Amino acid sequence: MHAERQEIIDLEQEFWRTIMDKDTEASVAMLPERSIVVGAQGASVLTRDDYRRIAEQAEGSWSLRSFRLDDVSVIFPREDVAVIAYTVTEEMEVDGQPLTLKAADATTWIRENGGWVAVLHTESLRGDPFGRDRKAA
Structure with a gap:
């Protein structure tokens, strides 16, 4: 089980x-024809073409400089399904400015072909669960 967890x-x-x-095609190769992404901007069902379009649109506005996964948990509800959850620290550049983002992420992987x-x-931004740390001034 340790080898599968590490995989x-x-x-x-x-x-x-x-x-x-910024290797969009390598990202796309890790996705099924339809997947779901949930984050601060909402929930979306994406096709591979949708993912490509989003990656192209992001090209000029932000880039990921580094990332670190911590507190990683992996479970296998079935032998062909894996769920990984972790906290992530992302060092980014957004609109030309450096940004450090801390979030809690989870991904469900299925065995296919x-x-x-x-x-x-x-992806959920870390902070107060009631959003009190994000109140408008």
Whole structure:
């Protein structure tokens, strides 16, 4: 089970590296035809083409400089399903300015055609669970 756990951690880190390296096609190869992404901007069902379009649009506005996964947990609800959860620290550049983002993320991977694909990814910004640390001034 340890080898399978490490395989999922390695996949998750590889997906982050594809984002950092702006290797959209490598990211797309790790996705099924339709996946779900949930974050501060809402929930979306994305096709591979949607992902490509979003990656192109992000090209000029932000980039990931580094990332670190901590407090990683992996479970296998079934032998063909893996769920990984962790905290992530992202060093980014957004609109030309440095930004450090801390979030809690989770990805559900399913085994498909002999490999793993990410069918669901969630990201929640760390902070007060009631949003009191984000109140408008």
